[in-house]
Amino acid sequence: MGKKLKIGIIGAGRIGKLHSENIVNNFKDIEIKAIADIFADKIEDWARSIGIQNIYEDYHDILNDEEIEAVLICSSTNTHARITIEAANRGKHIFCEKPIDFDVNKIKEALNVVNKAGVKFQIGFNRRFDHNFKKVHELVKSGKIGEPHIIKVTSRDPQAPPIDYVKVSGGMFIDMTIHDFDMVRYLSDSEVEEVYTNAAVLVDPQIGEVGDVDTAIISLKFKNGAIGVIDNSRSAAYGYDQRVEVFGSLGAVTVSNDTETTAVLHTVDGILSDNPKYFFLERYKDSFIEEMREFFDSIINDTETPVTGIDGLKPVLIGMAAKKSYEENKPIRLDEITV
Amino acid sequence: MGKKLKIGIIGAGRIGKLHSENIVNNFKDIEIKAIADIFADKIEDWARSIGIQNIYEDYHDILNDEEIEAVLICSSTNTHARITIEAANRGKHIFCEKPIDFDVNKIKEALNVVNKAGVKFQIGFNRRFDHNFKKVHELVKSGKIGEPHIIKVTSRDPQAPPIDYVKVSGGMFIDMTIHDFDMVRYLSDSEVEEVYTNAAVLVDPQIGEVGDVDTAIISLKFKNGAIGVIDNSRSAAYGYDQRVEVFGSLGAVTVSNDTETTAVLHTVDGILSDNPKYFFLERYKDSFIEEMREFFDSIINDTETPVTGIDGLKPVLIGMAAKKSYEENKPIRLDEITV
Amino acid sequence: MGKKLKIGIIGAGRIGKLHSENIVNNFKDIEIKAIADIFADKIEDWARSIGIQNIYEDYHDILNDEEIEAVLICSSTNTHARITIEAANRGKHIFCEKPIDFDVNKIKEALNVVNKAGVKFQIGFNRRFDHNFKKVHELVKSGKIGEPHIIKVTSRDPQAPPIDYVKVSGGMFIDMTIHDFDMVRYLSDSEVEEVYTNAAVLVDPQIGEVGDVDTAIISLKFKNGAIGVIDNSRSAAYGYDQRVEVFGSLGAVTVSNDTETTAVLHTVDGILSDNPKYFFLERYKDSFIEEMREFFDSIINDTETPVTGIDGLKPVLIGMAAKKSYEENKPIRLDEITV
Amino acid sequence: MGKKLKIGIIGAGRIGKLHSENIVNNFKDIEIKAIADIFADKIEDWARSIGIQNIYEDYHDILNDEEIEAVLICSSTNTHARITIEAANRGKHIFCEKPIDFDVNKIKEALNVVNKAGVKFQIGFNRRFDHNFKKVHELVKSGKIGEPHIIKVTSRDPQAPPIDYVKVSGGMFIDMTIHDFDMVRYLSDSEVEEVYTNAAVLVDPQIGEVGDVDTAIISLKFKNGAIGVIDNSRSAAYGYDQRVEVFGSLGAVTVSNDTETTAVLHTVDGILSDNPKYFFLERYKDSFIEEMREFFDSIINDTETPVTGIDGLKPVLIGMAAKKSYEENKPIRLDEITV
Known part of the structure; x- marks a missing residue:
């Protein structure tokens, strides 16, 4: 067993929690190093209970952590494009919940940055x-x-x-x-x-x-x-x-x-x-686990993600x-x- | 058991034969008194085998038979409207295969005549x-x-x-x-x-x-x-x-x-x-029998047919x-x- | 179309009536020449309505009719073996409702006579x-x-x-x-x-x-x-x-x-x-028709019946x-x- | 969240491993403190990978651990009765794979000891x-x-x-x-x-x-x-x-x-x-998790186990x-x- 892949979760609403628990229970080689939520205090007990040590209010604390290689963007839709851009610029691989944005120009801009950064990008079409x-x-x-x-x-x-x-x-x-x-x-x-x-x-x-x-x-x-x-x-x-x-x-x-x-x-x-x-x-219980499996695999094996940026735009x-x-x-x- | 309802079949192609056999096998109170087909000689053996006595080349021979109370129009589509009009004018109840015509004006004209004549009219939407x-x-x-x-x-x-x-x-x-x-x-x-x-x-x-x-x-x-x-x-x-x-x-x-x-x-x-x-x-084997049952019932009980002229037009x-x-x-x- | 096969029905209870109507409606080449029932007067209207001309109280009238080639034994179980024997002795082909008898010796005796007579014998295992x-x-x-x-x-x-x-x-x-x-x-x-x-x-x-x-x-x-x-x-x-x-x-x-x-x-x-x-x-509606079809076919083609005497005994x-x-x-x- | 329930696993063959992994992945409040297997060295890597710290060759090391409140007996059938008796005598709650034994007297003896000890006992009828x-x-x-x-x-x-x-x-x-x-x-x-x-x-x-x-x-x-x-x-x-x-x-x-x-x-x-x-x-993937859930619940809530000793005997x-x-x-x- 080699070094664990360290990731961060941005947004701990229903879907952020779901992904976190799925990862803890199913992927021994993945470590959720940190989670960020604007109501950080409200998620603390839950986060500790599943073994997440670092709980931030500001997701930049995750982006600034050089050990963290990938982020899951599970915050509200209006923040997806912005955080995608920031995360890509920091070289983080990105799993982003759908939709990327309601505004097509913003989606295109975000995908542009992702492409230039050369990071993995997967959109959460779990089905x-x-x-x-x-x-x-x-x-x-x-x-x-x-x-x-x-x-x-x-x-x-x-x-x-x-x-x-x-x-x-x-x-x-x-x-x-x-x-x-x-x-x-x-x-x-x-x-x-x-x-x-x-x-x-x-x-x-x-x-x-x-x-x-x-x-x-x-x-x-x-x-x-x-x-x-x-x-x-x-x-x-x-x-x-x-x-x-x-x-x-x-x-x-x-x-x-x-x-x-x-x-x-x-x-x-x-x-x-x-x-x-x-x-x-x-x-779709199991599909949420499977999409994570393939996201992590694409990072670990440096292959294309199964649901790409264009799949988020179309x-x-x-x-x-x-x-x-x-x-x-x-x-x-x-x-x-x-x- | 009262007097049998006497009917005539116009057109003895696949669907005309199907209705004829269904009637012979299922409706003891209905008598197919005559059948007409432009290739009368070709259907003679078949018609005799199911007990139809009168086989005509010209459907007018059916329309002219005063004993015949109802006709089934099973000829080619381009004849449906015309025969409907003629049959209605002779006071025959009519079961007509779909469609009545390809021309909406001809359909409307035929339905007009049917309405004025006050005869039963049913269209062959067997499903x-x-x-x-x-x-x-x-x-x-x-x-x-x-x-x-x-x-x-x-x-x-x-x-x-x-x-x-x-x-x-x-x-x-x-x-x-x-x-x-x-x-x-x-x-x-x-x-x-x-x-x-x-x-x-x-x-x-x-x-x-x-x-x-x-x-x-x-x-x-x-x-x-x-x-x-x-x-x-x-x-x-x-x-x-x-x-x-x-x-x-x-x-x-x-x-x-x-x-x-x-x-x-x-x-x-x-x-x-x-x-x-x-x-x-x-x-749809049985549906062809059931549509006949309801057609005959509507004649015998003087009730509305289950599929009317407007159902043929729409x-x-x-x-x-x-x-x-x-x-x-x-x-x-x-x-x-x-x- | 050749000469019709003439048959007789013995017993006009529920199953006898069912077979009669099935034959009238489905087998144009078969003629039910006669039907026998101990309550002959009670079945007369029904029998006439499906076109059976000869209605007897005594089934021997059927057995004595030389034109009748086959009989359907649909009477009460306790009469099956006896009528089978008599019918076989008259050279009639036999379709017999199950069971042949409650007494195995009587069944064997009846099957013996059938075998010696060389008539067709089919037992009514319609399923x-x-x-x-x-x-x-x-x-x-x-x-x-x-x-x-x-x-x-x-x-x-x-x-x-x-x-x-x-x-x-x-x-x-x-x-x-x-x-x-x-x-x-x-x-x-x-x-x-x-x-x-x-x-x-x-x-x-x-x-x-x-x-x-x-x-x-x-x-x-x-x-x-x-x-x-x-x-x-x-x-x-x-x-x-x-x-x-x-x-x-x-x-x-x-x-x-x-x-x-x-x-x-x-x-x-x-x-x-x-x-x-x-x-x-x-x-089992259709199976009652199919068993008749195969019974008649075995007579017409002189082949073995699909459900034989031994199938009645076992x-x-x-x-x-x-x-x-x-x-x-x-x-x-x-x-x-x-x- | 209170103190975790500490358990030991005896036998790390296919079913022992299955239960271990199910527990690690599904029951945050349960700690597998130790596992014992006669081939302890062969299971070490696997056991460490799922976070089990103590790996013994001799299951008595588990029985002797006073912190361990319950054991899962997943060893070969011929050891079930003996280990059940020893574990019960040490006051451990017991989950035992089926069958308890091939010998009814041994089963009865084991159940006797369990009864006297007043420990929980559940048999592995997962279905x-x-x-x-x-x-x-x-x-x-x-x-x-x-x-x-x-x-x-x-x-x-x-x-x-x-x-x-x-x-x-x-x-x-x-x-x-x-x-x-x-x-x-x-x-x-x-x-x-x-x-x-x-x-x-x-x-x-x-x-x-x-x-x-x-x-x-x-x-x-x-x-x-x-x-x-x-x-x-x-x-x-x-x-x-x-x-x-x-x-x-x-x-x-x-x-x-x-x-x-x-x-x-x-x-x-x-x-x-x-x-x-x-x-x-x-x-039966999920049933193996559910039987564990109910076993742990019966310990935590001090209720009867859902599959008892008599269910193992009968x-x-x-x-x-x-x-x-x-x-x-x-x-x-x-x-x-x-x-």
Whole structure:
């Protein structure tokens, strides 16, 4: 066993804590040397309990630590681009939660600095590391379904977020569908060229009042000729619905939802199975560990990260096109998105 | 047992024969008194074998028979409107295969005559009578999934039709998707207001050369606020793929494909189940009987037919909008379709 | 189309009527020339409505009709052996409902006469013609699961029969499990050598009071070395449960129950699918037609029937062994069954 | 956070290592103070890598450590009873892998000492902590299926163990079916009263040559009147097959196998799903953590352990009865097992 890779965590909200605990429990060769949060005092007990010694209020204390080779940026979205730039300039490898920013110019600027600095950069599209979607990707790659013709994603949350979140999240296409935009890129192995959005406010009128939608069907054209569709809802009564399907010239591959158990109850009322796993923390539990594994591997082996800067930029562009399409009720080409 | 209802069949191609045999085998109180086909001599043996006594070349011989109370119009599409008008004028009840015509004005004219004549008129959208889709419809009606938000139809044929058929069929949206347009109307219990078509030629370039598409994602807006999507392919390697899903405020209802058996083979290569039933004759076998049952019931009980003239008109209009949307690459409102 | 095969039906209870209607609706080349029932007057209207002209009280009128080439014996069990003998002696081909008799000597005597007469003889084990079980049989035969090691049958009725029926039916092993004994013979392509019965009265104490059981696990040894198990219940709250599994050296094949639809309702309460089809008339609907098809084919083509006399005898012997095993609480070899 | 509970691990083979790593990764409040193995030098690197400081050759060094409150006995079966007795006499709480011994008298003696010492004792029947089986147990307990009538367990290994293992393992009923005997006790909430074994050598003749079987159907009678059946194979080509079913007066509950993914490939060859998870380490991964959680909880909260001494004894008795039944080909009552 050689020297441990030392890392720092910036931001200790829900996702920062999740990554920290996953690392402590799963990666013996990785040491979380420090964690920074603007409410440093509130996270102290938790951080000590998992063995993190250095707890800072100011993330610059992490960036200034020469022993720390990589950082996880888990702070609020509006800080991602800035911290990315600062960290890259200090030569730190970066894992950054999505989205990099709501502003495409800021994303491009950050990615520019990252490129020049030559540091590793990975964006937190964890669903690519999910067992089901990875298998779909493999089967598509294997050629078993031939040329992809239709890519379908069903992505529905179990319940709508608080209205205060909707106001600042960038809207459904940026805070929720962004994962699906990444997924269609991942599964199609191509780029989205054009988007048409059919959306509505059906779950909660308040969502409409703050200028967002809660239900959508987004039609997509890909560079390789394939077509696709995403359907979203903020509120599926039966739980978190996360399915994909790739249909091609030789067949199709589908995935259904994960459930807590395979138990089936047979009574006079029918044959009853489990609902899908509750929400993303349960459904994508292992994917958060796997994305870390591949991030660390790319540092240790000096290979490319599995989700790069361009993978962070593209879904934001698609999200903007989706929004514009909804507002203007016409298909929008990605190259029309000027920023 | 009272007097048998006497009917005549006009057109003895595949679908005319299918209905004839279904009636002979399933409806003891219905008598097929006569059948007419322009190739009368070629169908004689078959017709006699199922007990049809009168075989005519000219369908007017059926219309002129006062004992015959109802006709099934199973001839080629370009004759449907004309025969409908003639039959209605003779006071015959009419079951007409879809579509009534490719020309909306001719459809409207025919329906006008039908209305004035006060005869029963049913259009052959057999899928409404399929056990699976009927159950979806019932569950939606029951309120168990709340208000419908998203209506989804996957409809893929096992293989593309001959190119000569594609040339005269009216194109994929009229010869194939028309069933799906009817299905979304049936399941949503609402009307399509706007259509956006995302389509491509991915199966066979020849189909593109004759001006048609073979793969499509059609996005829909309904009057009741719901949204929907149909995805089509002319060629699914694994067979006839016929699924629907209605997602609502309280849940969802889905149906998967019917298979010949429930047998599952477990080997080192995986867990292998049956492909879907081969094509529409196999998949929708019973629905062709059920639509007849309800047609005859509506005559006998003098009630409204379950699929009316307007149900014959609307899907053609949606198909025209879908085609126009594809040609102009923009969403098309149904009320923009002038004819 | 040549001359029709003329047949007679003996016994017009539920199963006699079912076969009659199936034949009228599905076999144009077969003519039911006559039907006999001790309550001839009660079946007259029904018989006429499906076109049967000759309705007799005495089945000898059928046996005496030289034009009639085959008979279906659908009368009460205690008459099967006698009528079989008489019919064979008149040179009629015979389809006989199961069981041939409760008395093994009578069965053997009847089969003897049949053999000497050289007439076709088929026993009504309709489940062999079920789409699911036929597929299992084919997959086993194909060698895809290798050598069979374990044969499993789950067979549970939706509700217990009236106690008056239980008193005279021969008991659960003879009136119900007999089908499963035939199934294991069919699927194993071997013979049962030994039986051990583990049974109980758990559904209804009245069943115990008349000397029968209502719940059983029957362990089997086959001549080819395989082992097997049948589990039975007279009352499955969720419906008619009819599953089989054959496990072999290279894999397994299983079948699940048939349902009316593939509709699945997803709500906060779980994911709800259809119960199995209600009972044997629904579940095995098509198998009753298929067994007739093969019976008629064997007559027309002069080939062996698919379910022969020995197939009628063996399950009765196994049933007797099962009962003896239960009574003595020890495994019973089939060759211990002396009669 | 209070003082950590200090424990020792005795035996660092596959299962000892598995528990150690699970504890290190999942239980921050538990400290593995020491580990003992007769090949102490071979495990040193591994033990240090997960932070265990004290590595002994002699497990008495653990028993002599007064700070250590509990031990996990993961050594070879022939040492379980002896170490249990010694550990209990030192006042250590005990988690002991199954079986306690092959000799019932030794088991009883060990349990006696445990009882007198008043220490916690848990036996390693991890499958009770599996998500699927726990859910079945809950549903049975909930009364949703009414009174249990039939308990079924299918338990097939993906491949037969080395013949050298079979020679010393106690045979299939003790090394493999023992888990299923525990499972039927767990699911029935009752005791097995009588066993009848139908078994064969179908997988590998060598297994027969050393006096064991590789395929079995074991029929069971329970004290509460229910009946049951276990079917076993040493070699299922399609993988580790672990299913249970409890059928009762109001319905049934079933579980199917866990798979790595829900991906389904649809091609012209059929609809292909994943095989079951490979073997017990994959299939029961989480159950090994859960059994530890409940063991530690029972110590910390001073409550009864979820799998007690009697739960360690009974399956061995049933296994002996199963073997005797096979040898004598007759049902064996548990109370006939004298030792």
